[in-house]
Amino acid sequence: MNLAHLSLLEQTVFVLAALALFLSFALLAQTRLTTMIHLFAWQGFLLALLTGVVATVAHTHHLYISALLTLALKALLIPWMLHRLTRRLQLERHQERLQHQALVMMAAAGLVIFSYWIVLPIARLELISTRNVISLSLAIVQLGMLLMVARRQVVAQVIGFMSMENGLFLAAVAATRGMPLVVELGIAFDVLVAAVLFGVFFFHIRESIDTLDVDQLTRLSEEEREQ
């Protein structure tokens, strides 16, 4: 594929998608919760911008609605909710000790390559110019999952979960010019409800085990335990 053959706006899509992936890496490396929430908000902002650009390139008007929706939800509302929660849980200064930092970063790089490899057969079909963005979005999804695995703190896990949603949204926008509007609204609704429920859960977890560290959630397992 020759990047120079693409129009300036299409190239912008690539740049924005790559930046979003970069932010996923930054999320993985970040130890402060407050900064993580900021990074997550920026990722949402990039996605909203990207959606706007795609809408201009493809002349699809309903994408403008999704762009606005993303901006409102992922860049403003959810980060604001997470901020409020961290304040109420007194976690603003919380700094997590990362374990196996180098290993996690290597794994992240590996996952990006893996995503490219999975999407390779689709990219070969040469159906659309933005097909490479599918691999970028899959990489964001995988990194979100890695973040959830690598972190022990529930708020960080939720940010991982939400950044996975970002990756999925990117896939929908880049590969298919957005899903049908009803589906997109449904997904946005689900994400919003999930965000609210996560907030409720933070308090339940803290009430029941007195910490927000998921390593303490070990009561239910198939291991033999004393009763």
Added chain:
Amino acid sequence: MNALYATLILPAAGGLLLAVVRNLTLAGWLNLGLTVATFAASLLLALQVLGEGPLYSDSLLVDPFNIYLLVLTCFVGMTTAIFSRPYMAHVCRQGSCSQRRMRLYHSMFQAFMFTMLLALSTNNLGVLWVAVEGATLATVMLVSLYRTPEAVEAAWKYFILCGVGIAQALFGTVLVYFAAQHVVGSPEQGLNWTTLYMHAVELSPTVMSIAFVFLLVGYGTKVGLVPLHQWLPDAHSEGPTPMSAVLSGLLLNVALYAVVRLKMLTDGALVQTAHPHLAGHLLMGFGLLSFLVAGLFLHRQRDIKRMFSYSSVEHMGLATFAFGIGGPLATFGALLHMLVHSLTKSAIFVTVGHATHIAGTQSIEHIRGLIRTQPAVGWGLLFGVAAIAGFPPFGVFASEFLVLTATMQSWPWLTPSLLIGLGIAFAGLFRHLHPMVYGPVPQGQQPVRVNMLPVAVHLLLVLWIGLAIPAFLAGWLDQAVRLITGEGLL
């Protein structure tokens, strides 16, 4: 169409209404009334569809495959509501659940029914995803209803694992839409089952096979396929018992329904490639693994609800395996298995709910002498487990026999593993069951007020299906088989 709208609107409105009803007794009765009305509407719908043929519209689709699941969902929802009314009132009196949480419970019960029915009847692959995710969101607060540390942990696990799993399914959905955009004219139609099936052959096989893997992982998490089943035993054991009954009896079915629909689509797209049965083989692999692993796990359970949730994994594995084999006989067996498993398993969970109230614990070690304390519950549990273990003359025997026959026809060398798996599961269930129903009665164990009507109705239905499957039901399932495999069995 009106009956279909009624089926969907009743639980949706019910969810909103019950969120504001403060009176507990009234809420319980309203919940029951709503499920009865929904069931009546679904029956009307079934008569209509079976008489006049499938209903299609841009947003909704009812054909022989999903109508039987719709009716089943409404029926089990109704009987569970019958059980849940006095049961939850009892829980509330014991003090493990406050008034406000009871309101949440009733509201979310209806919301869950709505998402299930929407997932089954929607014509849109994207809306299906939204509905299945909605079902997770509706039930996650119910799993943690009692707010014990275990319940909160189970709910968190359920939330995160199902959320991550279902995210994979959304990626798969995007890929399907991507494939469809190049063959379907209007983009709005690109996710409709009806449109997709019409164009299945033209869909790019490369994209569809990648998409199917993602979709299988996503919805497979919800079906509880090993190794994605981790959330299932926790959510079932810690949530309120009526919830376990509908999760096991309904949610798993709906997820499997999605997988089977997607398999039909993928089969259509891959028909001219070198691996036309890729989807089927994947289903067989996952199904068989779940079936065997869950059977082994049955042996080491200490919690009665956990044990039966592993039994659900086992049976869903068997049904998945049978759908994977494909062909009319196996598909008929699988459909029948989904039906009888739902009926039997929800009956078992209802009985288990009563048994745990008698014993005051969920620990298998401490549930003893049920038959002597309260014969109705003891015999109910005994018959329920006999049915689920596949004893003749219950319906599960019939469906398992069909699946076994189909395996002997097309994959004879897999038959021994199925037989061994059935044996392991049988032993696992009965080694725990025997002392629970016959053992010595602990001191001071008192009978409780129970309503065994739902159990009796379910088990009698399963018995009826096992003894002589009614002609209308067989014809009904046969229409579904015709739809899925292209040829009928009867």
